[in-house]
Amino acid sequence: MTEEYIVHLFREAFYTMLLVSAPILLVSLIVGLVISIFQAATSIQEFTLAFVPKIIAVAVVIVLALPWMMDVMVSFTLNLFQQIPTLVR
Secondary structure: OOHHHHHHHHHHHHHHHHHHHHHHHHHHHHHHHHHHHHHHHHOOOOHHHHHHHHHHHHHHHHHHHHHHHHHHHHHHHHHHHHOHHHHOO
């Protein structure tokens, strides 16, 4: 196992992590931004007003994107397992 392979493996792992978490993070960011603009425009400073819609939006995105997320994670894991015999010498 060379240093280049370890760097490649970590790069692929981080890319997979970013790819899987991106939909959840983006929806949370957008919903939070919309709620913050609404709170600033109406001068409502209710803490749960920002929290509850964000939780609901994240839950909906998880339900909708879970098959795709699992597919990405399973393909990464299968690729990793298939490379194990080439590492042992």
